[in-house]
Amino acid sequence: MEAVIGLLLMILGVSHGVETYCDGRQNGAQCYGALGGTVVLQLMDNASEISRYTWSIKTTTKTDTRTTTTILIVIKNVIVSNTIANRSFFTPSNGTFRINNLSWTDGGEYELVIFDSDGKISEQRTLQLTIQxxxxxxxxxxxxxxxxxxxxxxxxxxxxxxxxxxxxxxxxxxxxxxxxxxxxxxxxxxxxxxxxxxxxxxxxxxxxxxxxxxxxxxxxxxxxxxxxxxxxxxxxxxxxxxxxxxxxxxxxxxxxxxxxxxxxx
CATH class of the missing domain: 2.60.40.10 (Immunoglobulins)
Structure with missing residues (x-):
C-alpha cells in the first residue's frame, strides 16, 4: 500500500525543485540534496533477493544524545514500513530510494543494515546526506x-x-x-x-x-x-x-x- 502511495505521488508530480543522484553502495558515501528538491539514493543493486534489510537515520539531540530512527523496513521484498511514504518511493528491483520535498531535517547519517536468512547481520553501510x-x-x-x-x-x-x-x-x-x-x-x-x-x-x-x-x-x-x-x-x-x-x-x-x-x- 505504501509503495502504491509513493508511486502515485511521483505520477502526480509532488516532487519539485532540483533533483540530485548519489551512489550510496559504497560505505561512507557523501551525498547531497537540494532544499525543497529531490534526491535519488542508490542503496543497492537489486534488493529483491535479500531476506531482510532496514534503513535508518542517526540524529543528535540538543543534549548530544545519538538516536536512531528506522525509516524503511523490507522483509522478503515486501515493504513493511516506510515512515516517510508520503514523500518518498523505494524501488526494490533496482535498489533506489527517492525522497521528495527535502528539508533540513533530512540531512544526517543514514545506515543500511542487511540481514541474512538466519536473521544475522551480513552487511552494514552508512552514507552522509547533506542538504544545501x-x-x-x-x-x-x-x-x-x-x-x-x-x-x-x-x-x-x-x-x-x-x-x-x-x-x-x-x-x-x-x-x-x-x-x-x-x-x-x-x-x-x-x-x-x-x-x-x-x-x-x-x-x-x-x-x-x-x-x-x-x-x-x-x-x-x-x-x-x-x-x-x-x-x-x-x-x-x-x-x-x-x-x-x-x-x-x-x-x-x-x-x-x-x-x-x-x-x-
Whole structure:
C-alpha cells in the first residue's frame, strides 16, 4: 500500500525543485540534496533477493544524545514500513530510494543494515546526506576604472557554500588578463584592453547558475574617449597658446611701427 502511495505521488508530480543522484553502495558515501528538491539514493543493486534489510537515520539531540530512527523496513521484498511514504518511493528491483520535498531535517547519517536468512547481520553501510539551498540568482556589478580597467563583483542569492568561476568568451581567464583577484573569487579586476563576453558562474553541490557582462567593450570605449578627450583638450590649449602668442607679436610689431613714424617727424 505504501509503495502504491509513493508511486502515485511521483505520477502526480509532488516532487519539485532540483533533483540530485548519489551512489550510496559504497560505505561512507557523501551525498547531497537540494532544499525543497529531490534526491535519488542508490542503496543497492537489486534488493529483491535479500531476506531482510532496514534503513535508518542517526540524529543528535540538543543534549548530544545519538538516536536512531528506522525509516524503511523490507522483509522478503515486501515493504513493511516506510515512515516517510508520503514523500518518498523505494524501488526494490533496482535498489533506489527517492525522497521528495527535502528539508533540513533530512540531512544526517543514514545506515543500511542487511540481514541474512538466519536473521544475522551480513552487511552494514552508512552514507552522509547533506542538504544545501540551491543558488537562486546571480548579480554582476561592474565598474570602469580611470585607466580602462574594470572591477567586477559577482554575488549570489541563496546557495550554501557557493563557489565562483569566471570565463571570457567561453574560456578560463588568464593571469595576464587579471590585474587582481583570481578565477575562484567573487571579485576581480581586469586589465585594460581586455574585451569579450565575461561570464560569472556560481555553483554548489546541488546547483549551478551563470550570468554574463557585456560592458567590457564599453570600458575600452570609455577609456578611448577619455584619451581622445585629453588629447583634444591638450591640442586646443596648445592652439590657444600659439594663437595668443601670434596676436601679441602682431600687436608688438604694430606698436614698434608707430614709434618709428613718430621719430621721423
Amino acid at each position: 539551498a540551491p543558488v537562486s540568482s546571480v548579480l554582476l556589478v561592474s565598474e570602469c576604472l580611470s585607466q580602462g580597467e574594470m572591477r567586477v563583483s559577482c554575488s549570489s542569492e541563496g546557495g550554501d557554500s557557493p563557489q565562483y568561476s569566471w570565463t571570457l568568451d567561453g574560456r578560463t581567464l588568464t593571469d595576464a588578463e587579471l590585474l587582481s583577484g583570481n578565477t575562484e573569487t567573487n571579485n576581480i579586476t581586469l586589465k585594460q584592453k581586455v574585451s569579450g563576453r565575461l561570464v560569472c558562474s556560481v555553483r554548489n553541490q546541488v546547483s549551478r547558475i551563470s550570468t554574463c557582462d557585456h560592458s567590457l567593450l564599453i570600458c575600452g570605449v570609455r577609456a578611448a574617449v577619455v584619451v581622445l578627450a585629453l588629447i583634444g583638450i591638450t591640442v586646443y590649449f596648445a592652439w590657444k597658446k600659439r594663437k595668443y602668442k601670434m596676436v601679441r607679436r602682431k600687436m608688438e610689431h604694430q606698436e614698434n611701427s608707430v614709434v618709428m613714424v613718430e621719430m621721423r617727424s
